Amino acid sequence: MEWGRTYDPYQHAEALGAEVIVSPAVSGWGDYRGGLIRLNPLLNQAEARCTVAHEIVHHERRDDVLGYCGVRWLDTRLERRVHATAARRLIVVAELADAVRWSDDPDEIAEGLVVDVRTLYLRVLDLPRREFDELHKRVGARERRALDDVRRYAARRLRQPRRAG
Numbered sequence: 575m576e577w578g579r580t581y582d583p584y585q586h587a588e589a590l591g592a593e594v595i596v597s598p599a600v601s602g603w604g605d606y607r608g609g610l611i612r613l614n615p616l617l618n619q620a621e622a623r624c625t626v627a628h629e630i631v632h633h634e635r636r637d638d639v640l641g642y643c644g645v646r647w648l649d650t651r652l653e654r655r656v657h658a659t660a661a662r663r664l665i666v667v668a669e670l671a672d673a674v675r676w677s678d679d680p681d682e683i684a685e686g687l688v689v690d691v692r693t694l695y696l697r698v699l700d701l702p703r704r705e706f707d708e709l710h711k712r713v714g715a716r717e718r719r720a721l722d723d724v725r726r727y728a729a730r731r732l733r734q735p736r737r738a739g
């Protein structure tokens with residue numbers, strides 16, 4: 575499986591034997607149980623892509639009981655860890671470097687990477703030291719500042735409790 579912008583979670587789900595359906599019965603962004611990934615029909619393309627990538631991790635972990643992801647799914651340690659794995663697959667360092675060269679706006683950076691902004695925040699926050707250094711080497715001073723801004727912003731945003739609905 576190729577990671578980054580070309581990563582296709584729908585294809586990955588199929589390869590792993592998980593079924594993906596869109597269901598208005600989903601109260602959060604998506605959920606997982608027994609090999610079935612359900613997506614909320616209101617998600618845009620990038621949100622749906624990130625949600626499938628997230629539910630795949632539950633599928634791999636066989637989180638049949640804990641696999642339900644509500645709107646607060648980044649508020650628990652498990653959900654955050656699951657999404658960090660998905661975010662690493664969706665965003666690779668070389669593409670992140672290109673994206674911050676192109677824009678310093680988190681929404682535009684996320685759009686360029688075909689992810690939702692929450693996934694971008696989590697990826698940037700969880701960058702291991704080695705990747706962070708690699709990223710800094712790949713970009714110039716202006717992009718380094720933009721990256722640090724996104725990191726600070728992400729730290730604030732991901733700490734905030736999310737509203738339901």
Ligand SMILES: [Zn+2]
Pocket residue numbers: 628632641642643647653656
């Ligand atoms: Zn989840």
